[in-house]
Amino acid sequence: MGSSHKYETVIGLEVHVELKTKTKIFCSCPTEFGGEENTHVCPVCLGLPGVLPVLNKRVLEFAVRAGLALNCEVAGFSKFDRKNYFYPDLPKAYQVSQYDLPICKGGRLEIEAEGKKKTIGITRIHMEEDAGKLLHSGTTIASSDYSLADYNRTGVPLIEIVSEPDMRSSQEARAYLEKLKIILEYIDVSDVKMEQGSLRCDANISLRPIGVEEFGTRAEIKNMNSFKALQKAVEYEVERQAEILNEGGSIVQETRSWDEEKGVTVSMRSKEEAHDYRYFPEPDLVPIVVEPAWVEELRNSLPELPDERKGRLVNVLDLSEYDAGIITGSRALAEYFDRVVACYEEPKTAANWLNGEFLRLLNAQGLEVTESKIDPEDFAALLRYIADGKISGKIAKEVFAQMFAEGEKPGEIIKRKGLMQISDEGALSAVVEKIVAGNPKSVEDYKAGKEKAIGFLVGQVMKETKGQANPGLVNKLLQERLDSL
Amino acid sequence: MSLTGLTAHELSELLRKREISSTELTERHLDLINALEGKINAFVTVTGEDALKQAREIDERRARGEELPPLAGIPAALKDNMCTKGVKTTCSSNILYNFIPPYDATVTEKLSAAGAVIMGKCNMDEFAMGSSTENSGFAPTRNPHDLRAVPGGSSGGSAASVAAGEVVFSLGSDTGGSIRQPASFCGVIGLKPTYGYVSRYGLIAFASSLDQIGPFTRDMTDCALVMNAIFGHDPKDSTSAPVEVPDFTGFLKDDVKGLKIGIPKEYMQSGIDPQVAVAVKKAIEKLEELGAFCEEVSLPHTEYALPAYYIIAPAEASSNLARYDGVRYGLRVEADDTISMFNETRSRGFGEEVKRRIMLGTYALSSGYYDAYYLKALKIRTLVKQDFDEAFKKFDCLLTPTSPTSAFDFGEKADDPLSMYMSDICTIPVNLAGIPALSLPFDTVNGRPVGLQLIGKAFDEGTLLRVAYTLEQNTDLTRPKPDLEGALQNGKQS
Numbered sequence: 006m007g008s009s010h011k012y013e014t015v016i017g018l019e020v021h022v023e024l025k026t027k028t029k030i031f032c033s034c035p036t037e038f039g040g041e042e043n044t045h046v047c048p049v050c051l052g053l054p055g056v057l058p059v060l061n062k063r064v065l066e067f068a069v070r071a072g073l074a075l076n077c078e079v080a081g082f083s084k085f086d087r088k089n090y091f092y093p094d095l096p097k098a099y100q101v102s103q104y105d106l107p108i109c110k111g112g113r114l115e116i117e118a119e120g121k122k123k124t125i126g127i128t129r130i131h132m133e134e135d136a137g138k139l140l141h142s143g144t145t146i147a148s149s150d151y152s153l154a155d156y157n158r159t160g161v162p163l164i165e166i167v168s169e170p171d172m173r174s175s176q177e178a179r180a181y182l183e184k185l186k187i188i189l190e191y192i193d194v195s196d197v198k199m200e201q202g203s204l205r206c207d208a209n210i211s212l213r214p215i216g217v218e219e220f221g222t223r224a225e226i227k228n229m230n231s232f233k234a235l236q237k238a239v240e241y242e243v244e245r246q247a248e249i250l251n252e253g254g255s256i257v258q259e260t261r262s263w264d265e266e267k268g269v270t271v272s273m274r275s276k277e278e279a280h281d282y283r284y285f286p287e288p289d290l291v292p293i294v295v296e297p298a299w300v301e302e303l304r305n306s307l308p309e310l311p312d313e314r315k316g317r318l319v320n321v322l323d324l325s326e327y328d329a330g331i332i333t334g335s336r337a338l339a340e341y342f343d344r345v346v347a348c349y350e351e352p353k354t355a356a357n358w359l360n361g362e363f364l365r366l367l368n369a370q371g372l373e374v375t376e377s378k379i380d381p382e383d384f385a386a387l388l389r390y391i392a393d394g395k396i397s398g399k400i401a402k403e404v405f406a407q408m409f410a411e412g413e414k415p416g417e418i419i420k421r422k423g424l425m426q427i428s429d430e431g432a433l434s435a436v437v438e439k440i441v442a443g444n445p446k447s448v449e450d451y452k453a454g455k456e457k458a459i460g461f462l463v464g465q466v467m468k469e470t471k472g473q474a475n476p477g478l479v480n481k482l483l484q485e486r487l488d489s490l
Numbered sequence: 491m492s493l494t495g496l497t498a499h500e501l502s503e504l505l506r507k508r509e510i511s512s513t514e515l516t517e518r519h520l521d522l523i524n525a526l527e528g529k530i531n532a533f534v535t536v537t538g539e540d541a542l543k544q545a546r547e548i549d550e551r552r553a554r555g556e557e558l559p560p561l562a563g564i565p566a567a568l569k570d571n572m573c574t575k576g577v578k579t580t581c582s583s584n585i586l587y588n589f590i591p592p593y594d595a596t597v598t599e600k601l602s603a604a605g606a607v608i609m610g611k612c613n614m615d616e617f618a619m620g621s622s623t624e625n626s627g628f629a630p631t632r633n634p635h636d637l638r639a640v641p642g643g644s645s646g647g648s649a650a651s652v653a654a655g656e657v658v659f660s661l662g663s664d665t666g667g668s669i670r671q672p673a674s675f676c677g678v679i680g681l682k683p684t685y686g687y688v689s690r691y692g693l694i695a696f697a698s699s700l701d702q703i704g705p706f707t708r709d710m711t712d713c714a715l716v717m718n719a720i721f722g723h724d725p726k727d728s729t730s731a732p733v734e735v736p737d738f739t740g741f742l743k744d745d746v747k748g749l750k751i752g753i754p755k756e757y758m759q760s761g762i763d764p765q766v767a768v769a770v771k772k773a774i775e776k777l778e779e780l781g782a783f784c785e786e787v788s789l790p791h792t793e794y795a796l797p798a799y800y801i802i803a804p805a806e807a808s809s810n811l812a813r814y815d816g817v818r819y820g821l822r823v824e825a826d827d828t829i830s831m832f833n834e835t836r837s838r839g840f841g842e843e844v845k846r847r848i849m850l851g852t853y854a855l856s857s858g859y860y861d862a863y864y865l866k867a868l869k870i871r872t873l874v875k876q877d878f879d880e881a882f883k884k885f886d887c888l889l890t891p892t893s894p895t896s897a898f899d900f901g902e903k904a905d906d907p908l909s910m911y912m913s914d915i916c917t918i919p920v921n922l923a924g925i926p927a928l929s930l931p932f933d934t935v936n937g938r939p940v941g942l943q944l945i946g947k948a949f950d951e952g953t954l955l956r957v958a959y960t961l962e963q964n965t966d967l968t969r970p971k972p973d974l975e976g977a978l979q980n981g982k983q984s
Binding site for chain 2: 048051052053054055056057058059060087089091093096097098099146147149151152154281283284285288289290291
């Protein structure tokens, strides 16, 4: 445990989520990722002199959906504020955000880490606009000969989800972020892609001696671009702070940046250098009044959330916690599963195939569930061929691989390749006769009490039939034939 | 026949009867602009060619027998803080000396739709901060009634252009009196509408919660016609009120019988030029004679309005003006590195008064000072508004002087910001309350016009039109004419 065993870790996360509305928060430019530099811009998002913002209603809707999915209270009255800071990626030199009256407050999220369930409090969710991107010729703006600005991302809607300082380990922090991502994916408000920046996470980390109530001084860690990075950054930071405390030092309140390559956090700015954002109410927007009836409408339109869905899979479909957890870990996979079991009545078998072959092939090719060529109905049809004894499990894997590669229907593959299982007793008896006649040594062994020898003979029959023989039937016929000798 | 100095409705009639053409009208006004600008300097940019093109289009449409709106073909001007697509819009600031907007402000679009011929962009105090146009980053505007006097501000160019006859009407913007005070100084009518009645889209912001666009005209009928053209809800401005717009000419009634008019005593106290007070009293007598009922009323929080304004307006301005950094448009002063470029650009681009207000506002919003300044100012704003609400329970409108004095001389207050700020003491409370007010010329003092301010309930511009129209119809004091002979002679020489 290194030098941190005397301390309790306290972690709170601030997560920025880009909303996948079609247009930006205050203008009608597209939010689409990518695109040639400075093509998704207009006078409003460029903050040209004289322009005014108009709130995109869908942004409010998405923020409220997120709040409801995270068990928050939705504010009947909230407002926007200006967060003033000067940086050329922010063309108005202020970010329209929400300060003291956010749209949602007081939610919670259930997580599971290291086998233990835990509830993490959500302090607030607020709406704001994203900034643009700068490309410096040097390492910082101050040391560059020139810097290039791309404002395509300027005005893309964000929500910031702030947790309570309820997490106590890097595993809990990671579990929280993963769970948050899944929920946001379920309610379809964001692409939640960390690598594209549509899900961004900052962590506030402090230590306190075990048993002490009062929080220690915290450091805010930025620039963690994956779940793994979050976990590693927290672990590093905990060790760093513990070492300082053990040496009798004190933690400096500051903002630090995670350096992925070096695996360390480095100081960005101290409390003294922190911005004074000079928040004040945004005079260009009117306060937001949310009707309770509309909130109820949105609450009723929420899809089944991961925990609910997992509960259904375990309690109604009798899946294991483990299988249900994997399936509901992605909305796309869970929906795919539902479509398979709509056509096939044995959920456990479906789950085995889904979590086995299906995920194995997807992972091998780095594909998303939605990119799969297998129609869920065909998936179910394949399972039925197995259940009906028309193909063996081994053959089924071959068929499945073909389905996965080409999107061909299982019936067509089986027919074209002549893979139908042989369950005809007459036909199989002839093969059994031939094998028995051709392997006197094995027959002898069997008769001498070496029962394992029958396995070799079954294998020979399967080989002779190119794997198409019904293995159960082969076993039965061989047994009868050998016993009759 | 002299075509300059007439009103829009008079000219509209001549145009309709085809006694004159818009082209001819525009040419005559351009001639006058050429003759006078050397002395008056009401314009930052004159768009003569565009104006003539617009005028010819109007003439063609009229020739085709099209029914045209009343302002069609009438020469007009915009304050240079209203965006005009393809035409330089500077806010009279060096930091925007070359800024050409790629879009039109909503009022620009509305005036174009009404067929008005835009002659150019008017000079102003830089970023609308000032009361004399002496803060223009380029050169001051002179008062057509007396070239030694300031035209008022910040919409000094808009007021002077109408007073001098260079255009028939113009638009200004009013954050703390920037339409009414120059209207008063230049002897024209100026209206600050209810906050939210006219779209601010495309108006380069000074203080967003206070700014409103309004007209300068020579008579009340023109005022109503311009209101008809520019008022109304705009989906591009979230603070624009979703209300129906009446036909404002319907309020032009020569009748004030039974109207209750309050005279706020706080506006008649210290600092008011006795001769201005005499003009106000004269107006009260006239209104009573015409059947109105005038009575003193108290607005007890008036004295706190000015300090509250000088917290709120600079606070918003400090944020609104932070975007001018030399990166995307406007002035860029090249320097050794990027950070120095920002610093140099802002240092050289902004004038003294603008810098003063950016600093005031930044300070007022700073961590630790917010509650003591900004929040307190917002509370005063509420109290000022409540004063008006209380008064309007009893009165239909209020009457005050527009400014404590008539136009002052150049340099008189330029080095004393506080004394300059006092020039707006009667107009500022109205902006804080978001209610409408109009300045109507009423008499002159030593050849310099005096303005009456009529203050109304929110969205009740109608009552202001009615009272002002009645005074206009029953006295000869509302249209002071400047003597421009001297200016024309000198202008020709220079």
